Amino acid sequence: MRTEDILMTLRMFQDENCDVRTITLGINLLDCAGPSIDLVCKKARQKIRDLAGRLVEQGRRISEQYGIPIVNYRIAVSPVSLWAAGHGAPGMVQVAKALDAIAAEIGVDLVGGFSASVEKGATAADQELIQALPEALGSTARVCGALNVASSRAGINMDAILAVSRSIKALAERTAASDGFGCAKLVVFANMPEDNPFMAGATHGVGEPECVLNVGVSGPGVVKRAVERLRAAETRLTLGDLAEEIKCTAYRVTRIGELIGTALAERLKIPFGIVDLSLAPTPRIGDSVGEILQMLGIERIGAAGTTAALALLTDAVKKGGAFASSSVGGLSGAFIPVSEDAVLAQAAASGSLSLEKLEAMTSVCSVGLDMIAIPGDTSAETIAGLIADECAIGVMNHKTTACRLIPVPGKHPGERAVFGGLFGEAPILPVRSGGEGFVRFGGRIPAPIHALRN
Numbered sequence: 001m002r003t004e005d006i007l008m009t010l011r012m013f014q015d016e017n018c019d020v021r022t023i024t025l026g027i028n029l030l031d032c033a034g035p036s037i038d039l040v041c042k043k044a045r046q047k048i049r050d051l052a053g054r055l056v057e058q059g060r061r062i063s064e065q066y067g068i069p070i071v072n073y074r075i076a077v078s079p080v081s082l083w084a085a086g087h088g089a090p091g092m093v094q095v096a097k098a099l100d101a102i103a104a105e106i107g108v109d110l111v112g113g114f115s116a117s118v119e120k121g122a123t124a125a126d127q128e129l130i131q132a133l134p135e136a137l138g139s140t141a142r143v144c145g146a147l148n149v150a151s152s153r154a155g156i157n158m159d160a161i162l163a164v165s166r167s168i169k170a171l172a173e174r175t176a177a178s179d180g181f182g183c184a185k186l187v188v189f190a191n192m193p194e195d196n197p198f199m200a201g202a203t204h205g206v207g208e209p210e211c212v213l214n215v216g217v218s219g220p221g222v223v224k225r226a227v228e229r230l231r232a233a234e235t236r237l238t239l240g241d242l243a244e245e246i247k248c249t250a251y252r253v254t255r256i257g258e259l260i261g262t263a264l265a266e267r268l269k270i271p272f273g274i275v276d277l278s279l280a281p282t283p284r285i286g287d288s289v290g291e292i293l294q295m296l297g298i299e300r301i302g303a304a305g306t307t308a309a310l311a312l313l314t315d316a317v318k319k320g321g322a323f324a325s326s327s328v329g330g331l332s333g334a335f336i337p338v339s340e341d342a343v344l345a346q347a348a349a350s351g352s353l354s355l356e357k358l359e360a361m362t363s364v365c366s367v368g369l370d371m372i373a374i375p376g377d378t379s380a381e382t383i384a385g386l387i388a389d390e391c392a393i394g395v396m397n398h399k400t401t402a403c404r405l406i407p408v409p410g411k412h413p414g415e416r417a418v419f420g421g422l423f424g425e426a427p428i429l430p431v432r433s434g435g436e437g438f439v440r441f442g443g444r445i446p447a448p449i450h451a452l453r454n
Contacts, residue, residue: 020260021218021280023059024074024197025052026204026273027211029113033083037091040084041098048075048102051211051270056107058267068260075103076202076214077113085125089132096136096143103142110185112202114145117192120154120444122163130160133167138174138182144200150190150391152398156445158388164188165384169407172376176409179417183406184371188387190394190401196330197276201367201402212273213265214330217257218280221287223249223317227295242296243316250277250320258325276330277321278366279313281341283424289313289334290343301344302353310334311364331400333366339419339426340371349416349427355386363393368401373417373426376409381436383407388439396448 032043056073063070077099084095096114103111114136116126130147137145147164150156172180187201194205197214204212226249227242234241257275265272281288290301296309314333321328336358338344347353355372362368368390374383387403394401408417413430 019069019071019218020215020257022072022074022197022199022216023055023070023261023264024076024202024214024216025055025211025270026076026195026208026214027051027078028204028208029078030083030206033085037084037087037094040087040091041095044077044083044095045098045102048077048099049106052108053106054268059264062260062264062267066260066263068256070260072109073107074197074199074202075108075111076197076204077111078204078206079115079117080113081116081123081125081129082206085123089128092129092132093136093139096132096140100140100143108142110142110144110199112144112146112199113204114143115147115203117148118160119148119151119157119190121157122160127163130163130167133164133186134170134174134182137185138171144185144202146187146189146192146201146203148189148192149387150395151447152191152395153447154444155447156190156388156391156395158384158439158444159442161188161387161391162380162384162439162442165380165387168383168405169380172407173409179373179411179419180376180406180408181419181423184404184419184423186404188403190391191399192402193330193400195274197274198278198280198331200404208273209271211270213261213268213270214273214276215257215261216276216278216280216330217253218278219249219253220279220281220289220292222253223279223313224288224292224295227292231295239312243312246313246316247320247323250317251324253277254321254324254328258327272327274327274329275321275325277317277328277332278330279317279334281335281337281344282422283340283342283345288341288343289336290341290347294343300352301347302357306357307361307364310336310361314364314366331366335367335370336361336365337371337404339373339417339424340422342424345424345426348429355429355431359389359393362390362401363397366400368394369403369405371404371406371423371426373406373408373428374431375412375428376407377412378407378431379433379436381439382431382433384439385435386431388445392445395445
């Protein structure tokens, strides 16, 4: 290896906030179904203990060996609606508490999979899980949930969207003391991936192996500094030059993630799955997707050109990752969670970044309306409309989109929601009402004709 390459890699970790954001162990729990909910919980706890009991210990050893920080250790399980069916909403809550307890016991930060896929219709178990969301996520510290309510093959299930929107309202009220933080643990998807290592949307899909290790790598600060150095060194640059530099940087970050993932999977004697190269920001200055957009010439986030700049960034990151590894998966691109990105939050507070502009940006980013704080008195029907709009973007464009909306109880536009830690804080954004009548029709918005042909 060239000395220059070694020094560049060291700088990425020491000065530019590069890290392995998450190690996520996916575990199949479909065989934990049983005639009593106590037996279901017992079998689930035992299987997670057997397969994930050494995850944190071995991950820390790998981190020390390579000198690469691993920020979070997580577990993703099979969708709860599939293996806890038949026990009602109270049984679903009991499962959530069992998952929370075993996650605390083995030392992982979060456990995902309190989930269901309802894009074409909802089973009795799916409906019970949606009903259980407020208590299940509101009474646990580590459990995260995800609902897939739309797909390019099935269309958009408006009934499911309205049902989950009512649960979001109830969950916000249940966690009002923490500004509705419970809603930060729930994401509503269109075209949900089954190998996503990032929370709150991590679920061990039905097409996955018995157990698999997925890695999420993040380096907004690395990309920002790479573009900054290029601009300082060169006076005549094109967008093609900037994209090429981002691709090369994404390549290096992806290779690091694959190195850590394969080494840890080998120690645990389980298959290695994918590297998700998603630029996931934190509230720290220097670790922001917004700062990258500024380096690309967008002085005010939300100004004309913002969506195009984000498209260039997302495309370059995906291409660099794909060149670095044949195991790239999950979402892989750029996240724009407002509360978790200091620059995006500041732009929203100043008024330059509106909810409508954020929606436009989600047409090209990796996820969607992410960590958006809205007024606590926003109706369930209006929340459903926001989710439906986001799903429509995903369905029509064959991409993953999602919503993490947080109606903050007792707060109004201009005030701030404070979540703390990696979740940061954000201004309450105003929401336009008036589309509730459309949502109340219910039913399903059909898939586009080009999807049916395929």
